[in-house]
Amino acid sequence: MTRTHVALLASGLALALAGCASTTAASTDSTAASTAQADAALAAAIADSARDPKNMARDAYRHPRETLAFFQVRPDATIIEISPSAGWYSEILAPYLRNGGRYVAATGAAPADSGGGKRNAALQAKFGAAPTRYDRVQWLEYDGKAPVLGAAGSADVVLTFRNVHNWVAGGSADAYFQAFFAALKPGGVLGVVEHRAKPGTDLDTMKKSGYLTEALVIDHATRAGFVLDARSEVNANPKDSADHPNGVWTLPPTNRHDAGDAAKYAAIGESDRMTLRFRKPAR
Template structure:
């Protein structure tokens, strides 16, 4: 090889190596990014624009620990399934606004139905506070055959206290298959739901709103997910899961006799499973 060409090649390799080295994240860089992401999440949770009624439930829903367990990052694309009144939207939408993407995915419903009214109320909530919600993406899907946008487009799919509704409706497998399709390889599915005692029968689960972890894990693994971890962050050992009106006996629904208010308030919200599933990378 001519000396001139060899010199150019050598200098090019040095420049290329230096460029690669300069863009490689160091442990310190990673730690800094994590600290900044944690601080941003804390700020979203502590923001004064959150509804005080929602803030009062932080003690039961543990948003900081739950979202941390689900490995939520500010630059992620996150689909939340059936956000209802927007409890988690108040946290996730501002947290993801600058670098990520928050998708509020809800089943379409007639305007005069309960579901339709909830959807309209949530959209009105978003429209009323553009500084927080102007970049929310709204996705409506068929509740019997859900599709959640382009395949492989999401980093994380989150569902909070929804699976028991799908079990009652017989649509659970369709939902978990939709989650699997929507997630990128290696993506996370985070599930929180009311927890039944092991061995509880299917009919009892349908009427009580409490599900066994085994049932949820079975539906998820059938769809292709791998159970990666469980957390007890949303556990409540005071909850016996055997109330006269199922989980709706407890706060926040309070479906009980007026004289039992103190009894159920002392129990608090339901005992809940918190499960992290992973879509295999290959």
């Protein structure tokens, strides 16, 4: 090989490497810009004055921006929220996902005159009263004993906030985690926020108190096929002993306590909570 050939090869290699570097830099810049836009959109949804002021006052305990970021929520994702109740997170997620993603409010079917039925009707009325915010919400009712959350492999993220203790108490936790696994795409995320019991707490105490150990929640998830991806302390509250006369319902926002103890429990605030991100293994 002549010196000319060597020089030409070296020049070609340099050009190729420069092209790769340029492409990588452009891709990185595009990803960063996309992430910044998504972060700004989420911040705007959380700060939106259309939210209920009482709900906004609880942001200090629920940390929606940090929590949803930890769960890798994106504005172009299909997200199923399980049992949204009065719609605390719906106020944020529905507008955030309205133009590029899909928000599914999934709730257990219940007779119209029952507590669950009345909550469902109230949430639907909330959605109907603000169509420019909620007109693209997909409403999904499922059988609470054998939940099916739409088409298999259709969701990017499934979210559940402070619900697992109800399923543990009712003996249906495994059915729910299996339903989450079926609904998610391979690689999809399950985000769980739950009242946290001290390690080693027995099952009967957990059922009565509403506080669960992280080990119990992780066990249910991994039995369904999930892998624990990460933990966050964003919703931790070191002031909460998790040992109250009426369990977690002693604390705000339920406040099931004697009137004279109001200041005591207000000083504690809402419960200490685990924040766990699970992932459905990719194929």
